[in-house]
Amino acid sequence: MPESQAPPPRSSKRPRHGHLPAPTLPDDVIVEQILTRVPAAAVIRFRAVCRAWHAALTSDHFVQAHRSLRSGAHHQPEIVFFAPRPVAGGPATTSFYTCKLKVAGQHDEPATACELVTVEDLRASNLVLSGTRPCHGLTLLYQPSTSEYHVCNLSTGEHVALPRCAWANRVIRYGPYVLSSTGIGFDAAAGEHKVVRLYEGWDREQHCEVYGLRSGGGWWRSCAGQVPPHAAKGLDGRPPVFLDGCFYWHINTLRNFQGTEALRFSTPEPILSLSVDTEQFGWVPPPEERAHYSFHLAELDGSLCVAVDLRLTFEEYELWTRPTVSGSSSGSQVSWSLRCRLSLASLPRPMRDDLGRGNRMLPLASSFGGRILLATNCNEVFSYDPDGNSVERIFAMQEFVDDLVTVKPELLLNIALHEESITGVRCRRSTTGGDATQLKMKLGSTTVARRQGAAYQHRNDFRITPQLLHTLIGIAAEQYLPH
């Protein structure tokens, strides 16, 4: 950055056009000052202006500058959420929206949500986002049962279909549950995003495959490390948590291993880790006191988090966190600490019922005045104050999209944190598997206003649907029929 008072001399190559305002801004001011403030979606278009802009706007330096300006611009958390978009007679279509949340308890203005992108030929049911926040600007989208993966920047719409891969074995015949788990991580040493897929193939072998977004070429390669035996038997389609250079899988022993299987397939610990850089596996002990409870893995402000569901026994949730160890994937010395205990019983109704509904609650982020944002698979976000054990609902998807079209996710959440970013997906279409189906992506143009009163109707959430019936029959069949 030149410190001199004088503006850099103008390039003399540009002829001035007659009646148009003469250009007066030097290139570095245009790029550093103005283009860093253009929305991510426009940056993609501006790469076509000229070669110099293309080089500048795709540089890591610019991506970084754009991100830091955007994240510094507002202190409100932003989320992304998706819902089916009804198109009369058309294909299944899913829209992604972003919305700024108010945490501090002010209800001054009605919030609006902005459509980010809309994807045709994509069913919102059983659609999984790779986690509760993007990984260095990118999100992995997939439906576990179809073994098709897309990496997408939800701010710019840039996307790529990963090469076709082998089908994973199913947990049960129906529903989204498969013996596979796929996540996206960022390998800082290699400077690229890597997609890692751990699964059991139809040959009943355990596989771990890696696809590097820059280096991938057109195929998945085998992971360098040895896959622990039976690792994929504890998976169910949910993505791993990626944090600080490591993937973490919750090996769901309670659900998948029963009776003698529990003995045959036992794993040393319920949390499996994989370093994205060395591609070596390791095991992480869970909080000792809660090792045998049902929990969900999550991330909370850079720490691995375990959300323990104690609703049936104590009407409580607990959040345990474990700081990550820099540069080490083993680190069994690192201890867990109880971050907070959320007592549902002490909350006033209807908050007690609202937060207790659904079968999944995950933390999104914290530190908004000490509050923790909690999202449920009932498509709602709550702001929880651990000091006062008070909870406030700050987002309900039904207030923005038609209640009839919202879907309750079976595997993860239909809500994640959003960070506007211009990170590219880095590989050209032609380099990926030629037969992979590309997403039919459209940039969003609509803004939806919050409709107050549209939500919060008490509904009976438990309905016997054909899908549920199939799932139940499937479970029963698996129980009584040998493989």
Next chain:
Amino acid sequence: MAAPESGDGNNGAARMVTLISSDNTRFEVEAAAASLSQTLQLTILDGGGGGGDGIPLPNVDSATLSKVLEYCIKHAPAAANGGAPNATAVDRAELERFDNEFVNIDQSVLYSLIMAAHNLEIEGLQSLVAKKVADMIKGKSPMEIRRTLGFPDPTPEEQAEMNAHMLEYGWAYE
């Protein structure tokens, strides 16, 4: 100006400094307001700009400088409070209203302002004006951008590259 006195004034009246534009117009302004500029702040801390000498600003003409100072005077009280933890919502709304009006100006004036803010290192003004320009251009197509900024027409080769980009990133152009 009726701006409230900033904390460092040790006698009754606020300290004044004189700034001289490229066309030799003299502006007398409170040191607190001029200190929003990082470059001027150093000179002022060294005791410059007082009395008869004044600080020459050979890169800023008088029209631009008066606009810059309008911004500085309005924003000086909030800046003096150091991020103003006790600033009321009304104060902030008033500053926001002022900012919106302030940048509602001709494109060429915006360009001069952004250069002045860049050279004088006035962070708030720089981002305010840059944001305005970004908002003005964000909806334009690559060709419109080229015309707005006075770039020459693309060569056939460049045109082919632009078309290829549009084909590959089709969704970004709809």
